[in-house]
Amino acid sequence: MATAAGSFRHQDYTVAWICALPLEMAAAAAMLDERHYDLPARPNDGNTYILGRIYGHNLAIACLPSAVYGTTSAATVATQMQSTFESIRFGLMIGIGGGVPTGKVDIRLGDVVVSKPTRDSGGVIQYDYGKTVTGGRFERTGVLNKPPPVLLTAVSRLQAEHELGPSRIPALLSEAVDRNPRMREKFAYRGDDQDQLFDSEYDHTNLGDTCNNCDAGRLVTRPTRASHDPVIHYGLIASGNQVVKHGHSRDKLARELDILCFEMEAAGLMDNFPCFVIRGISDYSDSHKNKRWQEYAAAAAAGYGKELLSVVHASHVVDTLPAGSISDVSYCREKPPSMKLPNSEIVRNYGQEGAGLLERISNYEHERIHQRLTRKRLTGTTHWFLDHPDFKAWFTEKRVSSLWCSGKIGSGKAMIATAAIDAAKYELGCPTVAQHLVWDNIPKSAIVCSFKANTFLKLTRIEPCNRCKYRKVSLQTRGVLRELPKYQPRNVQILVDEEKRRILGRFLRRC
Template sequence: MGTGPKREHELNAGDDHVSSKRRRASDQPVIPNDQYTVGWICALPLEMAAAKGMLDELHPDPLQRDPGDHNTYRLGEVCGHNVVVACLPAGNFGVTSAATVATHMLRTFKSVRFGLMVGIGGGIPSASHDIRLGDVVVSQPGATNGGVIQYDRGKSLQEQGFERTGMLNAPPRVLLSALGRLQADHLTEDSRIPEFMAALPHKMKKRFSHPGASNDCLYLAEYPHVIDNSSCQWCDPSQIVAREDRDDSDPVIHYGSIASGNQVIKDATLRDQLGKELGVICFEMEAAGLQDFPSIVIRGICDYSDSHKNKAWQFYAATTAAAFAKELLSVIPPSRVLQENPIPELVSIASEQLDITKRHLELSSRQLVEHERTNQIMEDRPMDLHCIHEARYDSADVGDSARCEKNTRVRIQQVIRDWADAADGEPFLWLVGPAGTGKSTLVRSVADSLHEVKKLVAGYFFKRGEQGRNDTNRLFSTLAMQMADNVHGFKASLRASLGNIDKDSIDKMDLGFQFEKLLKVPLEKLPPLDSSQDSRVIVLDALDECERPENLNRILAFISEICNNHKILPLRVLLTSRPVPGVIDALQPLMRDGTTRQLPLNRVFTEDTKTDIRSYLETNFMRIRTKAKIRQDPWPTLAEINHLVELCTQPEPLFIYAATLVRFVYDEKQLQNPKIQLRIWLKQCRDNESQLHQMYNPILEQIFAFGRNEDFDKQLQLLGSLVLSAKPLSLTSLTSLLALDADDVNWWLPGLRAVLDIPSDPSKPIRLLHKSFSDFLFSADNTSHTHFQLDASETHRLLAEKCIELMKKRLKRDICCLHKLDAMVQDVSADTMDRCIPFELEYSCLYWVYHLRAGRNALKDYDMIYAFLLQHFLHWLEVLSILGQVSDGYGDLQYLINIPKQPSGGPFWLNDFLEDATSTILSFASIIESTPLQAYASLLLFSPATSKVRQQFWNQRLPPLSHIEGIKSNWDAHLRTLDVSDAVTGLSFSSDGRFVASAGSQRRLILQAL
């Protein structure tokens, strides 16, 4: 379409000839208002000047105008058409001002057939539209719009975002026909835009000429303008998008949808987003005001709608748009325009349009505010994922746990904070040391300081003896829930990542899938962050207490993957553990590749630690001396303090030793003479004994009065049960489970406050103060305290038997007295659940198989399992339904099936029943999970006639129907539901039938045991 340099010279040479034909307004007679058929609307004076330059003849101002018409006009002739050129008032922009100008025009010029909205606009360059400055964009109707979309008007739809409803009607047919004619002509011949621009009056030439291709710079969308209100001379030229040079400087014409609104777009990211979302190629600010004014929009591109916007191209762009408008009119015969009817009821429609436009503007503003409010509400919704609340940093348990004493561990805390603040170096810091070196106390103190400066994003605190918390199944979901609260934008990107995957499905997924959906993808989808963004920290405490050490290798490798991607969010991970094989094996590769820095607490800052332990002892003994009103001064003596410091620090500096000693010497709730307590401790601590023995032997010796207490075995059983319980138990629950007298236990248990956290409320759980006490009781190679040594398998066996005995006593049909078969789980109130299913019964239902497994199947009488299930299987299933743990029940049955066969007949018969019970759960789980009493209705009535569960519990059916016709005789081949969230596209079974591999629509291969 170009003209080239030669043609440009020829056009310039003919300027005077063309201009001489233009007749002045003073030479023209006044044209009646009803002879004007085309309305030409401009927003800026420079656009009106460009329009004036395109007039073939200038007409005098109108002799008459409507009293309410305040427009300024230029009248003239273009290609035989009488044209009214109107401009918006100086300094007024937007759709309302355009509507006002159109309204006033129609009051004075009632015969106008259509309008042209001509001026400058901001381009939206893309791969499909190579838009350059000076090019022309013409509105052309699309499949769902009339060529102009009001992008800031619409309605907010829940879960669906903002639906835009404002758009211009399609241009009249006469204009669309002319557009089609021009598009066809331009395929075989040049546009006349250069010709018409060459005919501009000489005075306009210089200011309205092409600014030069070197001044047409499109910068990368993510690169902002450097200095406000200045040219781009200071902007980085390497950020300019490389584009192919054009053969000439003639403007290219683009046809498509135009976005109109009340704000100037100066954001390349928003530009590209709206361009892609709406399919528009240009922004402007007035056209949407002409909603019922038949017109077409023509825009010369003067900028790229980014922060690099300036006014250098405005005059030239206004001229190219005006020249195209003239070319468009040149292919429309004036007689054809006269065939069009004037706009019906112009005055009334136009005035109504003004009111409507104002109302639309107010409505759009309200809807935008509502949309933003809705988005905020959606963003603020709490995430719904299964997580381990007690393992979070902000949990009550972590909050109530000990911190470093004031002015202790100062240097090592600073080292950790310096690592957290560093911009480079190892992303993992591993605090490693033996039990009692204060790892968890130290990391909680550091986490507090990181939380204060908003650097801590998540924490997971493993804890032995708390089932679920010491597992890895919900590690990623627990971290993700905290990051949703602490990382801006993470919650929204997490929702987008999960899509329709619910929390139960996530819970069943492989760790790799969980990591991808809960952490990796949400972090990748975060909005761009400031390049100076400080690093953030995740804390993983007590990895050695994780009961699935085989998973640590994958977990740490996954997390290192996101830590090493600093483009997303600089992350660092603070780890603590004992130096146990599982953790060492997992961290070995990460230490070799420079990802992990190791900080052994028993070898670094040892002198500082000894000094801190001395300070801790002196401070606390001074406190005890004051509270107990001890007159001896000094107490303890310097020699005793020195000896105690040596006991606490040899061979390892153990803070737990010092803390346990202080609690033993003085307990405000268990008044003992502190001086006597200290003498007992020193007397029983021998140099040839381990530090664990020195710590715990005096406490147990004093409480149990070894050799003289007839209840010693029961006391030891209770202590072992406290330590090995799957979850912390209260005194009430523990004594009920073990069938012990709570009053008897209350006489001696408070004496163990040095090692146990015993609440004054007997319904609150009792917790270990330190896991080293468990090591002392259950150590297999320690022969120095055989009278206190417990066998873990035997303790678990005892707990399994006690759980079964308690369930046999308390389980029954309709345990919560719901009375209705359609009663839902959510209908059971918390009070009803606490009353009907007290914690010891809940514990027994959930963990009896756990203790059986942990005790290595050491149950003395397997017939008790068979007897229990034959009597209470459905009652147990009902409770699991109310607790939301039916899937755990299926897993328990699967484990029981795989217990090695015993020589007695019980387990063989048991297996037949168990296999039938698993088929029962598989078939009816979806019903029972929501309606507990359907275990006695649908399950029994619709199970196969040969089902052992059906036969055993038939008399408990609800309602008591005699039989149902058409029930099948046997279970079908359905053995298992695959734990996958996406559509399965292929299956393959192993040759031995033990495994199945499934291929999903998300291009993942999952291997599962059958």
């Protein structure tokens, strides 16, 4: 493997590769086309990284702390990673997982499972998150985000390529071993005789790693494959904070959720970090589980990750928003003029200098919640609402200033609100202040402060344009806003200089 002679900066890395085990990190490092020198550590980042390049993409590879697993640990690693590498666009969670063989899907040890979104899921299901309801029945709640479009389109391309020819995983594994000869023994294919699937109702007979004393008559008979090359399966991956080592429980969850494998980290990433999950199958999630296949399975998954990056265009990655950013996307249909109006410049300067003031008014960020919910929204699921006559009337007719929508808990009201806000931004252009207020376990007294701070922050980011006009707040909406201060703390003092006081004062009085 070549070592890059040039110097790189933290902001030069656009892809995060996250592993749970050192052997997974080793497999990832073996896939690098070139390895980069370490960079200085950043404050408040306890991760250590392997840096390098694959097919034109600069990667930072991180591993969870030794012997610390689960969704929380994965989330911590990803958060610290984003703070250190500001330009990271997405992450790849690549490593081993426990397979779920069924009558429909012939999963073998060493195969690769790739998360694939469905109509009702983002590709990863947190199977142990939910609530216990009447009768003691466990009810799963919540839907995790799906991977970013730049990866989903690349997966489609790769699937098409594999319809025309074989995967390049075997060739990539061979190249990795040639570059790293010490991998040859541990990371090699383990053999058909070591791939044993027992009846799900038959448990392991002792505490040893081998199944020498297990009843061979309880082995599941499967047809011999023509090749030892890993087979790639696309479907749902179950993620949780417990290891599944029970065949009956595995099959029960498989019937309920239609999953292909289990793992323990991805659920901690999907909601707050645009991420894609790839797992090499190292066991069957039953009591016969052992570590014999872990290295090869990790290498197979890493090989798929490298093959995936080969069809991800670098220009598409650059066009993707940084994973840690909360950007106000401008939907203005005309490029703003280069010359800014004087009052616009004053407001913008306030936004730069007075960020601390707004944080003291309220640090509850509705925009962050809006962005998180938007990423969860599945394509096309809210079109029925946007096309509804009542919504169109509210949106286009000045005499209709309020629209009331109600529904049961979990029926999708929040997703509808995100769609309505995005539609308003696009149709009305700028300067439009579109606010999505999410009352998420915050006291009533904080709502008006949060509303004022977030709205004023948006005003500071407005870019003037020729074709967009300001719209006045309707009288009815003003009436609603006048009711909100009833819950406002009475003792709120704001200290600003005279010029900025006039700007902020005019806005607060209107609210």
